Amino acid sequence: MMRKLSEIKGEEALDVLAEIIEPAAEIFTDENVKNALKVENNKAKAAKIILKDHNKAVLTLMAALEGVPVEEYQPTLFALPSLILGVLNDPELNSLF
Numbered sequence: 001m002m003r004k005l006s007e008i009k010g011e012e013a014l015d016v017l018a019e020i021i022e023p024a025a026e027i028f029t030d031e032n033v034k035n036a037l038k039v040e041n042n043k044a045k046a047a048k049i050i051l052k053d054h055n056k057a058v059l060t061l062m063a064a065l066e067g068v069p070v071e072e073y074q075p076t077l078f079a080l081p082s083l084i085l086g087v088l089n090d091p092e093l094n095s096l097f
Contacts, residue, residue: 016064027058
């Protein structure tokens with residue numbers, strides 16, 4: 001289960017932040033993602049863009065948040081949309097970018 005940033009503490013928080021900063025920046029600085037979120041207020045559209053255009057970044061980010069090595073991370077098709085929406089709804093992650 002994906003953890004929110006606010007749930008990760010201490011040294012583990014530093015490790016997770018180091019792992020997610022690049023993929024999160026890739027996702028949240030994408031102009032299409034920003035437009036879908038801020039202008040259109042359409043999280044479903046943003047999720048679609050993220051899944052199509054940033055799949056490696058998504059896997060890296062989610063694996064880190066779940067505490068699993070990215071090489072071993074194998075989310076199911078049905079889990080991915082809720083995981084993406086969880087990332088989009090995490091206020092701590094969104095405040096970083």
